[in-house]
Amino acid sequence: xxxxxxxxxxxxxxxxxxxxxxxxxxxxxxxxxxxxxxxxxxxxxxxxxxxxxxxxxxxxxxxxxxxxxxxxxxxxxxxxxxxxxxxxxxxxxxxxxxxxxxxxxxxxxxxxxxxxxxxxxxxxxxxxxxxxxxxxxxxxxxxxxxxxxxxxxxxxxxxxxxxxxxxxxxxxxxxxxxxxxxxxxxxxxxxxxxxxxxxxxxxxxxxxxxxxxxxxxxxxxxxxxxxxxxxxxxxxxxxxxxxxxxxxxxxxxxxxxxxxxxxxxxxxx
Amino acid sequence: xxxxxxxxxxxxxxxxxxxxxxxxxxxxxxxxxxxxxxxxxxxxxxxxxxxxxxxxxxxxxxxxxxxxxxxxxxxxxxxxxxxxxxxxxxxxxxxxxxxxxxxxxxxxxxxxxxxxxxxxxxxxxxxxxxxxxxxxxxxxxxxxxxxxxxxxxxxxxxxxxxxxxxxxxxxxxxxxxxxxxxxxxxxxxxxxxxxxxxxxxxxxxxxxxxxxxxxxxxxxxxxxxxxxxxxxxxxxxxxxxxxxxxxxxxxxxxxxxxxxxxxxxxxx
Amino acid sequence: xxxxxxxxxxxxxxxxxxxxxxxxxxxxxxxxxxxxxxxxxxxxxxxxxxxxxxxxxxxxxxxxxxxxxxxxxxxxxxxxxxxxxxxxxxxxxxxxxxxxxxxxxxxxxxxxxxxxxxxxxxxxxxxxxxxxxxxxxxxxxxxxxxxxxxxxxxxxxxxxxxxxxxxxxxxxxxxxxxxxxxxxxxxxxxxxxxxxxxxxxxxxxxxxxxxxxxxxxxxxxxxxxxxxxxxxxxxxxxxxxxxxxxx
Numbered sequence: 001x002x003x004x005x006x007x008x009x010x011x012x013x014x015x016x017x018x019x020x021x022x023x024x025x026x027x028x029x030x031x032x033x034x035x036x037x038x039x040x041x042x043x044x045x046x047x048x049x050x051x052x053x054x055x056x057x058x059x060x061x062x063x064x065x066x067x068x069x070x071x072x073x074x075x076x077x078x079x080x081x082x083x084x085x086x087x088x089x090x091x092x093x094x095x096x097x098x099x100x101x102x103x104x105x106x107x108x109x110x111x112x113x114x115x116x117x118x119x120x121x122x123x124x125x126x127x128x129x130x131x132x133x134x135x136x137x138x139x140x141x142x143x144x145x146x147x148x149x150x151x152x153x154x155x156x157x158x159x160x161x162x163x164x165x166x167x168x169x170x171x172x173x174x175x176x177x178x179x180x181x182x183x184x185x186x187x188x189x190x191x192x193x194x195x196x197x198x199x200x201x202x203x204x205x206x207x208x209x210x211x212x213x214x215x216x217x218x219x220x221x222x223x224x225x226x227x228x229x230x231x232x233x234x235x236x237x238x239x240x241x242x243x244x245x246x247x248x249x250x251x252x253x254x255x256x257x258x259x260x261x262x263x264x265x266x267x268x269x
Numbered sequence: 270x271x272x273x274x275x276x277x278x279x280x281x282x283x284x285x286x287x288x289x290x291x292x293x294x295x296x297x298x299x300x301x302x303x304x305x306x307x308x309x310x311x312x313x314x315x316x317x318x319x320x321x322x323x324x325x326x327x328x329x330x331x332x333x334x335x336x337x338x339x340x341x342x343x344x345x346x347x348x349x350x351x352x353x354x355x356x357x358x359x360x361x362x363x364x365x366x367x368x369x370x371x372x373x374x375x376x377x378x379x380x381x382x383x384x385x386x387x388x389x390x391x392x393x394x395x396x397x398x399x400x401x402x403x404x405x406x407x408x409x410x411x412x413x414x415x416x417x418x419x420x421x422x423x424x425x426x427x428x429x430x431x432x433x434x435x436x437x438x439x440x441x442x443x444x445x446x447x448x449x450x451x452x453x454x455x456x457x458x459x460x461x462x463x464x465x466x467x468x469x470x471x472x473x474x475x476x477x478x479x480x481x482x483x484x485x486x487x488x489x490x491x492x493x494x495x496x497x498x499x500x501x502x503x504x505x506x507x508x509x510x511x512x513x514x515x516x517x518x519x520x521x522x523x524x525x526x527x528x529x530x531x532x533x534x535x536x537x
Numbered sequence: 538x539x540x541x542x543x544x545x546x547x548x549x550x551x552x553x554x555x556x557x558x559x560x561x562x563x564x565x566x567x568x569x570x571x572x573x574x575x576x577x578x579x580x581x582x583x584x585x586x587x588x589x590x591x592x593x594x595x596x597x598x599x600x601x602x603x604x605x606x607x608x609x610x611x612x613x614x615x616x617x618x619x620x621x622x623x624x625x626x627x628x629x630x631x632x633x634x635x636x637x638x639x640x641x642x643x644x645x646x647x648x649x650x651x652x653x654x655x656x657x658x659x660x661x662x663x664x665x666x667x668x669x670x671x672x673x674x675x676x677x678x679x680x681x682x683x684x685x686x687x688x689x690x691x692x693x694x695x696x697x698x699x700x701x702x703x704x705x706x707x708x709x710x711x712x713x714x715x716x717x718x719x720x721x722x723x724x725x726x727x728x729x730x731x732x733x734x735x736x737x738x739x740x741x742x743x744x745x746x747x748x749x750x751x752x753x754x755x756x757x758x759x760x761x762x763x764x765x766x767x768x769x770x771x772x773x774x775x776x777x778x779x780x781x782x783x784x
Contacts, residue, residue: 098451374544383720385728386727386762487644506641
């Protein structure tokens with residue numbers, strides 16, 4: 001895997017980013033404070049933290065969905081200003097268009113890219129097959145299980161061939177068995193088409209299993225607490241029995257637990 | 270609008286269909302028997318068979334189709350205009366703060382109040398011809414469409430819009446390709462509320478203004494103590510209403526084949 | 538306070554535009570009296586005992602017809618949902634008659650019940666009955682089976698389940714349906730008073746219109762609109778009270 005220390009040509013550079021959430025009523029909340037982080041090209045970085053720590057906010061800032069208020073983010077050397085197909089996003093609750101079939105969902109982005117029709121169709125078919133949904137092309141999302149929906153969402157995003165993949169707890173809504181199958185599939189897909197990945201999760205084991213590095217965020221306001229290299233462990237389903245894997249998980253779990261407790265106290269106060 | 274049934278065997282479904290048809294036939298038979306037995310006077314409740322006879326006569330003479338056609342035309346035209354205006358205003362309200370500020374008090378007062386009270390105003394402004402009947406219908410039917418469209422458009426899942434933006438869709442594309450389809454279930458519900466209102470208001474307008482059309486005919490029949498005419502009118506209006514409203518339900522099922530019919534607008 | 542004022546500012550703007558357009562001669566004052574004159578007429582109307590005679594007649598019809606429809610409709614709807622034989626026999630009838638435009642009943646009510654109070658009460662009752670039945674039926678059918686099982690497990694009788702579980706659990710949907718019927722009841726009230734009455738607010742509007750007293754007619758139209766709106770707001774306040782447990 002890529003060298004983790006330098007953000008290469010396709011990498012992500014996040015410098016001193018802050019974000020304040022202003023609800024229509026009530027006090028503004030500082031979600032992110034002075035966050036700096038670099039992700040190398042084709043590196044898989046997991047963002048780990050207690051709920052409400054702003055990890056999804058950071059992901060949406062990279063995606064260009066939220067305005068960057070302070071600091072700067074660049075992807076592949078270009079400052080982020082708006083959403084773009086170079087940064088594919090997979091949302092927690094799939095965000096499939098319910099009135100479009102599986103095929104139409106996957107085709108949507110390709111149509112926006114104005115690819116020739118034949119190529120669009122071929123690519124959609126290839127990516128639907130890649131996530132093992134051939135035979136379900138004409139089903140509506142409401143007819144699919146949670147795992148299948150998320151596979152459609154992944155196919156839809158990958159079909160646009162983004163250099164960067166932003167995943168917001170993509171498997172959080174799935175049951176344990178499905179989730180574990182999805183982990184294997186995701187790793188297999190990334191082996192075939194290398195991408196820079198930022199993967200938000202609150203599941204420590206999932207983070208260590210999938211990622212090259214894990215960044216732990218503090219409770220609100222979110223900051224980077226520590227970054228741990230886990231490239232040497234995980235990467236396969238049977239890795240979870242490896243003592244070194246268990247050690248990393250235990251260490252990270254301790255880090256996250258401290259923050260979760262801090263968040264609870266902050267919430268009570 | 271539709272009712273839920275538990276899904277059990279085909280046998281039970283057939284039995285229910287039988288019982289259903291049976292109970293409708295039983296009602297009509299009871300009507301006939303009650304009228305024949307002279308329990309109530311012929312004037313208060315003419316025989317069902319005589320009512321059917323009257324409708325048959327009108328149908329043979331062609332009058333029936335002209336009268337039904339006029340009423341349905343006014344109601345459907347008013348409904349269609351209300352739908353068009355309501356969807357446009359609802360979308361604009363949901364997406365533009367200034368428009369929302371301007372229309373909100375009008376809609377919140379207009380939505381629950383009895384718009385039919387304005388009927389004499391429409392007569393004063395537009396006279397007794399078709400335009401005032403149709404415009405009265407539009408005015409009465411437009412509010413539920415506005416409310417449903419605005420609520421549906423505002424409630425579109427933010428992540429759907431983000432997904433489209435991520436794929437490179439323009440703001441214009443997003444309105445046509447994401448916001449409107451996503452709001453369609455609620456817009457359809459608004460239209461399904463507006464359709465019976467259109468029929469009710471068109472018929473009242475016809476009754477008050479007189480002239481051709483089922484409403485005018487019925488009130489005329491009532492004034493001349495022609496009870497057969499009144500009941501024939503009721504049966505005709507009931508059938509016209511049933512066909513239109515069922516048609517709307519079928520349209521909904523067609524358009525929303527993708528939709529799990531679990532959501533229902535809560536008014537609270 | 539200022540928020541409410543800001544919210545309703547568009548109405549003042551419309552009133553000002555109305556007044557201005559007529560003063561500037563852009564609109565014919567014989568078709569639309571100036572806003573100020575309508576307000577003056579409204580002022581005269583609210584001190585006129587005649588208004589209260591008409592309003593009392595309307596109120597009586599509305600309360601009797603709508604109240605009866607709500608009580609009978611909720612009871613019938615729940616019974617239909619609860620007892621299978623009733624459902625199988627009555628449901629098709631309801632589905633068949635439900636789409637009928639309710640205003641078509643007006644001439645029948647005149648024939649059956651004459652021109653007095655009873656005809657209007659009958660119209661509002663029959664017109665609102667089916668929508669209330671349908672919403673109560675749907676609501677009761679939609680009650681989560683697990684709730685009923687929990688009550689059964691706790692040893693509740695069928696009757697107790699009906700009154701203590703099914704009724705409260707279906708209340709939100711029933712109340713939403715009743716709100717729609719409330720609006721319908723006002724439409725039927727005013728319509729029937731246009732067509733067959735010697736008193737009532739609808740009659741008053743029609744009477745003023747026919748007499749060419751347009752400033753008073755507009756005042757009465759605005760008044761009836763306001764009453765419909767106020768009734769809806771009052772209903773919402775009561776409904777929220779009944780549903781505090783939902784928040």
